[in-house]
Amino acid sequence: MSDQRILFTKSGTAKYISHLDLMHTMERAFLRAGITIRHTAGFHPHPYVSIPLPLPLGFSSQCELLEFGLVEGSTVEELPQKMNRALPAGIQVRQCYDGGLPFKKLAYVRYDITLEFETPLADQAAQAFRELLGRESFVVQKRSKKAKSGFTEVDIIPLVEAVEEIRPEGTFLYLTLLLKAQNPGLNPDVLLQGFRGEHPELPMIYTACHRREILDEDKNIYR
Numbered sequence: 001m002s003d004q005r006i007l008f009t010k011s012g013t014a015k016y017i018s019h020l021d022l023m024h025t026m027e028r029a030f031l032r033a034g035i036t037i038r039h040t041a042g043f044h045p046h047p048y049v050s051i052p053l054p055l056p057l058g059f060s061s062q063c064e065l066l067e068f069g070l071v072e073g074s075t076v077e078e079l080p081q082k083m084n085r086a087l088p089a090g091i092q093v094r095q096c097y098d099g100g101l102p103f104k105k106l107a108y109v110r111y112d113i114t115l116e117f118e119t120p121l122a123d124q125a126a127q128a129f130r131e132l133l134g135r136e137s138f139v140v141q142k143r144s145k146k147a148k149s150g151f152t153e154v155d156i157i158p159l160v161e162a163v164e165e166i167r168p169e170g171t172f173l174y175l176t177l178l179l180k181a182q183n184p185g186l187n188p189d190v191l192l193q194g195f196r197g198e199h200p201e202l203p204m205i206y207t208a209c210h211r212r213e214i215l216d217e218d219k220n221i222y223r
Helices: 012-016 019-032 079-086 122-133 188-198
Strands: 004-010 060-068 070-072 091-098 108-117 139-143 151-155 160-169 172-180 204-215
Touching: 004 079, 019 079, 079 091, 108 122, 108 188, 122 160, 122 172, 122 188, 139 188, 172 188, 188 204
Parallel strands: 060 204
Antiparallel strands: 004 060, 004 091, 108 172, 108 204, 139 151, 160 172
16 A cells, blocks of 8 residues: 655644644544544554654744555545645645655755844844855754753754855845755754854844755755
């Protein structure tokens, strides 16, 4: 039996649903929609759903993926409408299809990042970002459950594949970055944390991160 994929969006208040709660939300939506999906084997079977690249809390996305095994209760063409009736506001299924490339082929993620500063500092911040991302190395600390200290060091420069846009507008700065997706990947929050540490004179009052596209190793849009 081949697996199926769902392409869905996550926005609005749904941005604050954690990855684990999102898994439970999708499992309950299948039940409410009357769609039977494959379960794991063993003494305590549970619904098989897999979401790669967990989205950080507070991020929005238009390209989230979920893999599952459709048994009965719908077709791939009917499934989006049925699921959307059962899902909370802010989560919407855009497409359902059979199969797809293995998740290990996920290579890059394109993020749109919006930063707001207390005063019209966007031009200065844009210059600071260009300087920082143009370095040969920029090592920052990030939280790690595996490290005894609770932190580990990571050089973010090799994890930034491309800086596609740095655009200042008054108090706002708009960034579009293509980042490595996994093994290891780069969470934009780690980059912003490092920027704050380097430039405390550029205080941000608002940040928003949006995952626009997931790409494969050849930089084709992943599906």
